[in-house]
Each structure stands twice: as C-alpha cells, then as structure tokens.
Amino acid sequence: MTVQHSGGGPPDRTLALLWRKTQPTPDRARGRKPTLQLDTVVDTAIALADERGIAAASMGNVAKALGVGTMTLYTYVPSKEELLDLMVDQVLLERRLPGPGDDRPADWRAQVELYSDETRAMFSRHPWLARVSTIRPPVGPGMLAAREYLLSTMFALGLPPARANLAALAIATYVDSAAGAEAESELIERTTGQTNDAWWHERGDLWENYFDVDRYPTMTAVWNDGAGGGTSYGGGTREVSTQAYRFGLDHLLDGIAAGA
Amino acid sequence: MTVQHSGGGPPDRTLALLWRKTQPTPDRARGRKPTLQLDTVVDTAIALADERGIAAASMGNVAKALGVGTMTLYTYVPSKEELLDLMVDQVLLERRLPGPGDDRPADWRAQVELYSDETRAMFSRHPWLARVSTIRPPVGPGMLAAREYLLSTMFALGLPPARANLAALAIATYVDSAAGAEAESELIERTTGQTNDAWWHERGDLWENYFDVDRYPTMTAVWNDGAGGGTSYGGGTREVSTQAYRFGLDHLLDGIAAGA
DNA sequence: CGCTATTCTCGTATACCCTACGAGAATTGA
DNA sequence: TCAATTCTCGTAGGGTATACGAGAATAGCG
Numbered sequence: 354m355t356v357q358h359s360g361g362g363p364p365d366r367t368l369a370l371l372w373r374k375t376q377p378t379p380d381r382a383r384g385r386k387p388t389l390q391l392d393t394v395v396d397t398a399i400a401l402a403d404e405r406g407i408a409a410a411s412m413g414n415v416a417k418a419l420g421v422g423t424m425t426l427y428t429y430v431p432s433k434e435e436l437l438d439l440m441v442d443q444v445l446l447e448r449r450l451p452g453p454g455d456d457r458p459a460d461w462r463a464q465v466e467l468y469s470d471e472t473r474a475m476f477s478r479h480p481w482l483a484r485v486s487t488i489r490p491p492v493g494p495g496m497l498a499a500r501e502y503l504l505s506t507m508f509a510l511g512l513p514p515a516r517a518n519l520a521a522l523a524i525a526t527y528v529d530s531a532a533g534a535e536a537e538s539e540l541i542e543r544t545t546g547q548t549n550d551a552w553w554h555e556r557g558d559l560w561e562n563y564f565d566v567d568r569y570p571t572m573t574a575v576w577n578d579g580a581g582g583g584t585s586y587g588g589g590t591r592e593v594s595t596q597a598y599r600f601g602l603d604h605l606l607d608g609i610a611a612g613a
Numbered sequence: 614m615t616v617q618h619s620g621g622g623p624p625d626r627t628l629a630l631l632w633r634k635t636q637p638t639p640d641r642a643r644g645r646k647p648t649l650q651l652d653t654v655v656d657t658a659i660a661l662a663d664e665r666g667i668a669a670a671s672m673g674n675v676a677k678a679l680g681v682g683t684m685t686l687y688t689y690v691p692s693k694e695e696l697l698d699l700m701v702d703q704v705l706l707e708r709r710l711p712g713p714g715d716d717r718p719a720d721w722r723a724q725v726e727l728y729s730d731e732t733r734a735m736f737s738r739h740p741w742l743a744r745v746s747t748i749r750p751p752v753g754p755g756m757l758a759a760r761e762y763l764l765s766t767m768f769a770l771g772l773p774p775a776r777a778n779l780a781a782l783a784i785a786t787y788v789d790s791a792a793g794a795e796a797e798s799e800l801i802e803r804t805t806g807q808t809n810d811a812w813w814h815e816r817g818d819l820w821e822n823y824f825d826v827d828r829y830p831t832m833t834a835v836w837n838d839g840a841g842g843g844t845s846y847g848g849g850t851r852e853v854s855t856q857a858y859r860f861g862l863d864h865l866l867d868g869i870a871a872g873a
Numbered sequence: 874c875g876c877t878a879t880t881c882t883c884g885t886a887t888a889c890c891c892t893a894c895g896a897g898a899a900t901t902g903a
Numbered sequence: 904t905c906a907a908t909t910c911t912c913g914t915a916g917g918g919t920a921t922a923c924g925a926g927a928a929t930a931g932c933g
Contacts, residue, residue, distance in 0.1 A: 365818055372823045384880025385928040411919065422883035424921080433920065453830055486744065488798045489812055492819055497829060504831040514838035516860075517831075518853070523787075523861025530790035538748045552749055555624050559752055563632045569757055570713055571764040571777075578774035593778070600776075601783025604868030611867055644909025645899040671890065682912035684892080693891065 367435055371442050371493035389419060391429050395439045399479065402440065406544055407481035410440070438491035444479045445495025448472065450502040461509040462606060468503055469528050469602060476532040480540035483533030499525075510613055520609050527605055531598045538594070550590065627695055631702050631753035649679060651689045655699045659739065662700065666804055667741035670700070698751035704739045705755025708732060710762040721769040722866060728763055729788050729862060736792040740800035743793030760785075770873055780869050787865055791858045798854070810850065 373391065397418050402410040412433055416423040430436045448471040451457040458464050476482055490496050503525055507517035542548050547555075566573050633651065657678050662670040672693055676683040690696045708731040711717040718724050736742055750756050763785055767777035802808050807815075826833050 368816065368818055368823065381880080383878070383930055385882080387881060408919095412921085413919075416883095424883045424923095425881075427883095427921075428881055452828065484744075484746065486797060488794060488801055489809070492816055497824075497832070501829045501832050504835060508831055508834075514835045518835050519857045519860040520864075522853075522857035523864070526791050526794070526857070526861060527783075527787050527865075531786050534748060534786070537746060541748055549749070556628065556752055558625055558628055563628065564757075568712065569761045571768055572757070572761050574768075575764060575774045575778050593782075597779045597782035597786070600779040601786060601865065604780075604783070604872055605787075605861065605865045606868070607871055608864030608866070608868035611871065612864055641909080643901055643907070645901095645911080647910060668890095672892085673890075676912095684912045685910080687892075687912095688910055 366431060367438060368492070370430075370435065370439060371491055387428065388421065389425070389429060391439075393419065394426060394429050395436065395443055398436055399440050399443065402481040403479055406540060407484055410481070412436075437485060438493070441482065441485055442491040442493030442495040444475060444482060445493070445499060447478070448475050448495075448499060450498060452498070452501070453505075461506050462610075464506040464509060465503070465524060465602075465606060468499070468506065468524075469532075472499075472528050473532040473535065476529075476536035477539065480533075480536035483537040487529070507609075510610065512609075512613055516613075523609075524602075524605065527601060531601065535594055535598065538591075626691060627698060628752070630690075630695060630699060631751055634754070647688065648681065649685070649689060651699075653679065654686060654689050655696065655703055658696055659700050659704065662741040663739055666800060667744050670741070672696075697745060698753070701742065701745055702751045702753030702755040704735060704742060705753070705759060707738070708735050708755075708759060710758060712758070712761075713765075721766050722870075724766040724769060725763070725784060725862075725866060728759070728766065728784075729792075732759075732788050733792040733795065736789075736796035737799065740793075740796035743797040747789070767869075770870065772869075772873055776873075783869075784862075784865065787861060791861065795854055795858065798851075 370391070394415065398410045398415045401414055401418060412426055413423050415436075416426050419426075426436075430439070448468075450468065450471060458467060500521070503521040504517055507520045508514075510517075510520075512520055538549060630651070654675065658670045658675045661674055661678060672686055673683050675696075676686050679686075686696075690699070708728075710728065710731060718727060760781070763781040764777055767780045768774075770777075770780075772780055798809060
C-alpha cells in the first residue's frame with residue numbers, strides 16, 4: 354500500500370499540532386477531561402508501524418492498542434493524514450543533529466557523515482518512513498532541523514548559498530532514499546520471515562528459463578565476477594547494498610567538493 | 614496509501630506472467646473464450662493510475678473501466694499484487710535503452726544521461742511508480758534491461774565489474790528517487806489542483822508564528838539570498854528541484870569518474 | 874445544590890477496498 | 904448430445920477511513 358498525506362484540513366490546524374511542543378497550547382477548563390494525550394496516540398501509532406509495517410498503524414489498530422474506541426482518536430487528530438504527518442515529524446526529530454550553537458565535527462565531511470549515520474539509524478528504527486511520500490512534507494521542527502543542519506554543512510564546505518541549497522537537496526535525496534530502501538528491506542525480511550537471499554533463490558527459475566546471456570552480457574560478466582553478491586542481482590545482498598551506499602555517498606561528496 | 618507487492622503466490626506463476634511476451638504461452642482449446650486480454654487489463658490499470666494516482670487503480674475501478682465484473686479480473690491475474698508487478702515491469706520496459714548490439718552514445722556520460730532522460734520521462738508519464746516499493750521488484754524484462762544498460766555504461770567508463778555494480782546501483786538509486794519525487798510532485802499538483810507554490814504559501818503562518826531565525830540561521834541566509842526559489846523551502850520550486858537534480862547527478866558522475 | 878455549556882467518548886452506518894467461494898454460462902472435443 | 908473445461912461474476916466476509924449523533928463527564932455559575 355501507498356501513503357499519501359498533507360492534503361486535508363486547514364493548514365493552520367496541522368501546523369499547530371506539529372509545533373505543539375514549541376508553542377504553548379491554550380488550556381481549556383470546561384468540558385470532559387481527555388483520557389489520552391496526543392503524544393501517546395502518535396507514539397502508539399509509531400510503535401505499531403515500527404513493528405508490523407505502516408499498514409498496521411490503522412486507526413482501528415491504534416485505538417485498540419490504546420483501549421479506546423476508534424472514533425475517540427478523532428478528538429486528538431483531525432484525520433489519518435494528520436496523524437501520519439505527526440508520526441513523520443516526530444520521527445524526523447529523533448535524529449541528534451547539532452543545532453546552531455552546538456558542538457559538531459570539525460570537518461564538513463564528517464558533518465555530512467553524521468547526517469548520514471543519524472538518518473540511517475532513524476530509518477532502521479522506523480522502516481515505514483520509506484513508504485511515506487515526502488512531497489509536501491509535514492513542515493514541523495523535525496524537518497526544518499534536518500534541513501538547517503545539512504545546509505550548514507555545505508556552508509562549512511564553503512559553498513555559496515545557492516549552491517549549498519542544491520547540494521543539500523541532492524545529498525538528502527540520495528541519503529534518504531538509500532537509507533529508506535535499506536530499512537524497508539530489513540522490515541520485509543522480518544515481517545515475511547523470508548530473507549532476501551531466499552526470495553531471490555525462490556526465483557531461480559528465472560535464470561534457467563528466461564535469462565538470456567546474449568541479451569544481458571554485462572550482468573553475466575558481473576555475475577561471473579562474483580560481484581552480484583552471491584545469489585542475487587538487483588540490489589542483492591546486504592553487504593552489496595551497504596557498499597553501494599557508501600560508494601555513492603563518497604563519490605557524490607567527492608564531486609561536490611571538487612566543484613567547490 | 615502505500616504499495617507493497619511481490620509477496621503473494623508461487624513465483625513461477627508470476628514469472629510466467631512477467632515474461633509472457635518472450636515466452637510463448639501454451640494454448641488451450643477447451644472451455645469458454647476469454648473476453649479480455651492480460652495486456653488490456655494491465656494497460657487499463659496503468660491508464661487509471663496515470664490519470665488519478667495509484668489508488669484509482671483498484672480492482673473495482675479497473676473492472677468498471679473494462680465493463681466487466683470485478684471478479685473477472687481474477688481470471689487474468691492472481692491478485693492485485695501481481696497486477697502491480699505487471700504494471701511496473703510494463704512501464705519499466707517503456708524506456709528506450711539500447712541493448713547489447715544497438716547504437717548508443719559514444720561517451721559513457723552521455724549514456725548515463727540517456728538513462729536519466731528516459732527514466733525521468735518514464736516517471737513523468739507514470740508518477741505512481743514512485744510510490745511502489747522497489748525492494749523485491751518484479752524481475753521482468755523491464756527491470757533487467759535497465760540494469761543491464763546502466764551496468765554497461767559503467768563498463769564503458771572502464772570500471773571493473775565489482776565497482777561497476779556499485780556505481781550502477783548508486784546512480785540508479787539517485788536517479789530513480791529524484792525522478793520519482795519530481796513526477797509525484799506534478800501528479801499532486803494535477804490531482805489536487807494546487808501548485809506547490811500555493812501549498813507553501815498556504816503555510817505562510819509558519820514563517821510568521823513558528824520559524825525562529827536564531828534556530829535556523831543557514832536557512833535564513835539561503836532565503837535572504839533568494840536561493841530558496843521564491844516562496845518556498847524544502848525542495849521548493851520546480852526550477853530549484855530540476856537544478857538540484859542536475860547538480861547531484863553531475864557531481865555524482867564527477868566523483869565516480871575521478872575514482873575510476 | 875442543580876443547571877447548562879462545553880468537551881470528550883464511541884456505536885452505528887456508509888462507502889470504499891481485496892478476494893474466497895460457488896453457481897451458471899459458454900465452448901469444444903468426444 | 905453431453906461431458907469436460909474454462910471463463911464470468913454475484914454474494915459475502917473481513918479489512919479500511921470517517922460522518923453523524925447520542926450519551927457521559929466536567930467546570931463554573933446561579
């Protein structure tokens with residue numbers, strides 16, 4: 354399944370929810386006391402998605418986990434879309450990225466490395482994040498903090514503002530998508546109980562019945578070289594994925610540094 | 614919504630469907646004649662998804678568009694998952710990428726450029742592709758052709774097999790995800806009838822009420838430089854996205870070339 | 874204390890989604 | 904002709920989100 358979001362209600366309401374920690378919420382005295390807290394709802398949804406994938410974080414499941422009726426959730430959140438936005442920004446905020454005054458690695462490259470490490474760890478904890486669209490993202494503190502940090506590393510490299518912006522976007526695109534793929538792969542292995550190697554192995558027919566060496570000479574060469582990662586092509590083994598990630602990031606940064 | 618796939622039935626059946634054009638299908642004389650063809654089903658589903666997003670390509674909608682009962686589709690396709698796989702590989706195959714013997718640009722860089730152009734065009738025609746998970750992809754002719762081609766461009770650059778594999782994976786990761794984001798952005802503009810600029814503008818409250826210049830000095834600098842792309846941050850205007858894409862690809866290739 | 878305004882709770886109902894099952898229709902070879 | 908085979912698709916069951924409205928709980932006021 355796919356996940357859209359950020360379409361729904363008035364943006365003011367969503368923004369208020371996203372920034373609730375920064376901005377004090379007006380307290381209302383009147384009326385029945387709430388049983389839950391927004392944070393509890395969001396955290397529960399995240400926990401469910403972490404464990405069994407984004408589909409498990411349905412309104413019904415979240416409510417059941419909290420021991421309330423499904424419709425009760427709608428007191429805390431205008432819609433599922435909003436909940437998703439909150440989940441995303443909550444998780445984006447988990448990354449420990451130094452802010453303006455904080456200590457950080459001296460080298461710009463190490464700074465980017467920190468972004469990469471934190472992002473990969475975040476995706477690893479929350480693999481479902483990879484399946485949420487980031488077009489029109491929840492513009493919350495989490496998203497802004499990450500963008501600010503990455504942008505500042507490009508300033509540290511000495512890029513002028515316009516180039517720094519482009520470079521930060523390119524790096525974020527690469528890191529986020531690669532880290533997302535990696536994490537999603539692990540989630541699928543966990544939830545299906547089948548390793549990726551086993552999955553490829555199950556498709557052994559392919560190589561025998563359909564694969565034509567003349568049509569795919571280069572793949573064959575890589576295969577014979579043993580570089581495909583054993584039993585698999587197409588992303589292949591965990592080691593190959595990790596190596597490919599490093600390779601891509603290193604060379605992207607090389608290229609950016611060379612052009613600085 | 615999110616889209617999973619490639620889990621379901623026996624892999625043999627799926628592979629047979631995916632490779633149906635290459636492999637002749639056994640003809641059966643007995644029994645009622647089918648009203649539809651598999652290709653028609655797949656094409657209809659693709660058309661629906663192209664126009665109104667992946668969610669519109671439901672079994673019910675596809676059947677309605679074809680003027681048959683919903684359950685009729687299950688004669689042609691074992692499940693929705695399989696249909697999705699077929700849609701994906703069909704679309705992957707649209708890219709005009711030269712095969713082993715075919716003419717191609719002489720320069721390896723131009724060859725990669727061709728992959729990039731064809732991929733962007735493909736995503737532009739089929740924006741929903743961005744929301745389909747590519748872990749455990751449909752291992753059909755479309756996927757293999759693209760991998761073969763990209764791999765061969767890295768051979769053209771002179772990389773040894775193992776490095777070529779890593780480089781091809783890195784480039785595919787970057788190009789596919791950037792192109793996907795771009796296309797999805799256009800789809801959202803089209804289906805919501807709201808441009809991205811308008812969307813950001815609607816969030817004007819943010820900058821006034823929540824944005825803290827001290828917390829986000831670098832973003833502020835970029836903003837003041839006019840590099841944010843007018844009204845937006847976070848990916849921003851179409852021009853900024855396109856520039857960022859070019860910037861990233863060029864520098865990634867620079868880095869790979871430098872390390873060759 | 875009682876009343877009222879306010880707020881939260883959540884059962885019911887609607888409208889989608891996928892798909893298992895099985896009855897019936899169509900076709901062909903025997 | 905009729906049996907075997909294959910395709911068609913209505914019904915039903917279990918999932919999803921959420922609109923609506925009735926009822927419960929609370930705070931403050933008279």
